[in-house]
Amino acid sequence: MNSLVLCVIFLLISCNGLQLPSSFKKCDRRRSDFNRCLSKAVYTAVKVLDKPLELYGLPSLYDVAFPSDVVVELGNSTYGLRQKYTQYRVIGLTKPQSIIARLDPGPLTNTLTIEAIYPKLIWDVELEAKGTVVxxxxxxITPLEFTFESPTLTFTFELEEYLNEVTHFKVIDSALDIQVHGLKFDFKHLFSNKRLNKEFNSEFSAKGMQAFVLFKHVGAIFGPYFHSVFNNFLDKVPVGELFDG
Known part of the structure; x- marks a missing residue:
């Protein structure tokens, strides 16, 4: 009998999708304050993800380790310095200062925009550097910690509806844009001389915004991770559980 009950529960979940946990706020698309409600709902959901919600396919977003194939390479060792950045981690995504979310319906798709503002975000990465500096x-090969000061992360998801017993969303396109007000670098062991290492970090951080131009394209590199995570969640939770109306 217990096995039968479990099978029935499994079939109900498979056909109808999961219900959102009580900590997730549900908003009504028919109301004029829908986007304000949505902003609060996304903010609350992000804060909850200090810990993973495995049933919903959601990992913890507090300390995110990106896949090993996420690599940024810059420069040339023959004419300067070749830099290879790997093993990316970002710490603090569940600590936003504020979130503004908006869902714009269209004839074929819906566009979800999430603008998340943080006091800071810390990135850990491994740097392999070969060449010359002055x-x-x-x-x-050295660990590197760099800090985004007052960053704004803008996620854009293009959502298409499809029917699988009940209506679901799927992400068919996405983008991530990153803006910062300051950028600090801490190369842990770039030079064996500790004083030189400290001075280099200080000088490089003073020109952090100029250096950010080199990293401006990272949104295109990290965006697919969030695309995949969100799509996995939408595959499990039907539209009717996300919104009323």
Whole structure:
């Protein structure tokens, strides 16, 4: 009998999708204050994800380790410095200062825009550097911590509805844009001379906004991770559980 009950529950979940946990706020698309409600709902959901919600396919967003194939390469060792950045982690995504969310319906798709503002975000990465810096030869692998100060992350998801017993959304396109007001670098062991290492970090951080131009394209690299996570969630939770109306 217990096995039969479990099978029935499994079939109900498979056919109808999961219900949202009580901590997730449900908004009514027919109301004029829908986007305000949606902003609060997304803010609350992000805060909850200090811990993963595995049943819904949602990992913890507090400390995110990106896939090993996320790699940024810059420069050339023959004419300067070749830099290879790997093993990315971002810490603090569940600590937004504020979130503004908006759902714009269209004839074929819906566009969900989430603008998340943070006091800071910390990124950990491993840097492999080979070449020269002001005539100093370098051939090192070092941890690097860089801090985005007052960053705004804008996620855009293009959502298409489809029917699988009940209506679901799926992400068919997405983008991530990152804006910052400051950027600080902490190369842990770039130079063996500790004083030189400290001074280099200070000088490089002073020109952080100029250096950010080199990293401006990272949104296109990290965006697919959030695309995949959100799509996995939408596959499990039908539209009727996300919104009224």
């Amino acid at each position: 005539l100093l030869p370098l051939n090192v």
